[in-house]
Amino acid sequence: MTTASSKANKHTAVAHQNKKAIARRNLRVGLTFTAPALIVLAIFVFYPAIKTFITSLTTDRINRSGKFVGFQNYIDLFQSDDFWTDVINTLVYAVLYAPIVVIVALAFALLLNRKDLKFVGFFRTCMFLPFVISLTVAAIAWQFILSPSLGLVPYWLDQLFGIEGLNLLGTRETAMATIVFITVWKNFGYFMVIFLAGLQGISAELYEAASLDGASAWQKFRYITLPALRPTFNYVVIFGLIGSFQVFDQVFILTSGGPARATETIVYRIYTEAFGNGKLGYASALSYVLLIMTLIVGLIQLYTNAKHEREEIA
Amino acid sequence: MSSATISAAQEAENKRINAENERLRRKATTRRRVGLGFSYLALILVTILMLFPLIIVVLVSFTPNEITQTWPPKLIPSAFTLDNYIDLFGRLPIGRELLNTIVFAGAVTIISVFFDSLAAYGLSRVDFKGRGVLLGVLIATMMIPGMALLIPVYKLLADMGLVNSYLGIIIPRMADVGGIFLLRQFFISIPKDLDNAARIDGAGEFRIFAQIVLPNSIPAILTVGMFNFMGNWNDLLWPLIMTSRPETRTITAGLAMLTGHGSSVTPYGVVMAGALISALPLLIVFFFVQKRFVEGIAMTGMK
Numbered sequence: 001m002t003t004a005s006s007k008a009n010k011h012t013a014v015a016h017q018n019k020k021a022i023a024r025r026n027l028r029v030g031l032t033f034t035a036p037a038l039i040v041l042a043i044f045v046f047y048p049a050i051k052t053f054i055t056s057l058t059t060d061r062i063n064r065s066g067k068f069v070g071f072q073n074y075i076d077l078f079q080s081d082d083f084w085t086d087v088i089n090t091l092v093y094a095v096l097y098a099p100i101v102v103i104v105a106l107a108f109a110l111l112l113n114r115k116d117l118k119f120v121g122f123f124r125t126c127m128f129l130p131f132v133i134s135l136t137v138a139a140i141a142w143q144f145i146l147s148p149s150l151g152l153v154p155y156w157l158d159q160l161f162g163i164e165g166l167n168l169l170g171t172r173e174t175a176m177a178t179i180v181f182i183t184v185w186k187n188f189g190y191f192m193v194i195f196l197a198g199l200q201g202i203s204a205e206l207y208e209a210a211s212l213d214g215a216s217a218w219q220k221f222r223y224i225t226l227p228a229l230r231p232t233f234n235y236v237v238i239f240g241l242i243g244s245f246q247v248f249d250q251v252f253i254l255t256s257g258g259p260a261r262a263t264e265t266i267v268y269r270i271y272t273e274a275f276g277n278g279k280l281g282y283a284s285a286l287s288y289v290l291l292i293m294t295l296i297v298g299l300i301q302l303y304t305n306a307k308h309e310r311e312e313i314a
Numbered sequence: 315m316s317s318a319t320i321s322a323a324q325e326a327e328n329k330r331i332n333a334e335n336e337r338l339r340r341k342a343t344t345r346r347r348v349g350l351g352f353s354y355l356a357l358i359l360v361t362i363l364m365l366f367p368l369i370i371v372v373l374v375s376f377t378p379n380e381i382t383q384t385w386p387p388k389l390i391p392s393a394f395t396l397d398n399y400i401d402l403f404g405r406l407p408i409g410r411e412l413l414n415t416i417v418f419a420g421a422v423t424i425i426s427v428f429f430d431s432l433a434a435y436g437l438s439r440v441d442f443k444g445r446g447v448l449l450g451v452l453i454a455t456m457m458i459p460g461m462a463l464l465i466p467v468y469k470l471l472a473d474m475g476l477v478n479s480y481l482g483i484i485i486p487r488m489a490d491v492g493g494i495f496l497l498r499q500f501f502i503s504i505p506k507d508l509d510n511a512a513r514i515d516g517a518g519e520f521r522i523f524a525q526i527v528l529p530n531s532i533p534a535i536l537t538v539g540m541f542n543f544m545g546n547w548n549d550l551l552w553p554l555i556m557t558s559r560p561e562t563r564t565i566t567a568g569l570a571m572l573t574g575h576g577s578s579v580t581p582y583g584v585v586m587a588g589a590l591i592s593a594l595p596l597l598i599v600f601f602f603v604q605k606r607f608v609e610g611i612a613m614t615g616m617k
Contacts, residue, residue, distance in 0.1 A: 127361070129364060
């Protein structure tokens, strides 16, 4: 009996040692495979993220070091009206862009998902095409089309409705909405393709069963399509929102933040403060405010996702 | 007799039901046809809206500037010219900028797809301690806005003397978290039986990665590669800041310089010619990989 138990002990000891050896080996292999990417990310993402925070506590300029000032840059930011203009502009852009791009993408995905439709591939490619070209090219094209002195759109509006000298990008009230429109035009095809895949993953039997029960088209959409698209929705909304906090290229080419700061977003301001005025400390503080805004949105999103999943299980 | 009446009544009832069914079916067909008609109408209108700016770019690039710059504007120009392209080549070293863009976007794509897939293999196939923490950290970094990192990255590269060099614009882009996650998600779906069979045959981890996991992940690799290529080809801010000299400047940055940052010093015809040349190589690549790329994107949104 004693020999048996000692044998068993020996066995567990060996198993334990094996386990440890496997764990060590896995750690070594895991680190070897992730090392190249991790080194790049450490130098060009982790380190800069910390460095930006440290710089945000100084009066560093682009060509010379400043002194440590604690949170003074942040205090200056929160007390400046221009900062709040930038924050509001960025939020207005995000709140307009994200829902519109999602709804337009879903609407056209539903249209393209009709079984009796022909030329689906052609339509899909056309709608996806603007996503492939650069925002620079897109912005140049739209700038020309909307130009009050040369563009076709103001000309047609003048001819059709008698609206003279319409300057969509040069007017305070319409400039941001125009930038949103151009970005939706450029990006919705991408989200549409994702929705389309989600729609094609829904079993046709569900709809047939609902039809037999006399469900209306709206009921089918509300109780079959929407719930089935939930994961797709989460993905699209979070990427739409995080992406919209980073809006830069459109503003840079189309309006340079104008007219009268009407389209100046946080990222555009970071660019002008850092690379125009050379105020690195101030620009870094702005960067961190943006980072925290993005993290808050990301965490809210993660939290609501987790909550929904819990509810679905319950 | 009574049975005859019943059957006659039944027949009449059947007829009525059939007629009613036929009516409903017709109604449904009409409704379906009208719906289909509206769908086509909406799709055609949007297709026109999607293509309109791109067509304008092509048309204006081949139109003499005197015509482009007269009011009222015309959709179909009355004359054709190649002058805008000749003018463009005089203003910008287009050949050099295209070469720079190919080197930059190409190198980043190849290296980053390799590094990302290595990392994705480690994070999906190897169960090592700290993997969960690492994944969490990587997810968090996806939320850091690129602009927040730009200043220290620029200073770092300036200290290393890498501003205005290929290395300088390529190195910081050699790995990206989005690509790692997309590939990881795909790798998870490849059955592990294959690895184990190879392992019994004495294959090392790298061989399993290169000979089993990679060949089974072509769609995902193509998608990540195309995203990388597109993103870097089209990127504006990064090359604009990192390359102040034409020897390393990319075509997209060159194009932005042409627009003179808001002021229209360059005639529109020339700008449009530049826009077309900058977009064309990417569009050609896109048409080659289009089907698989779109399928790959569809895959990324599934979970």
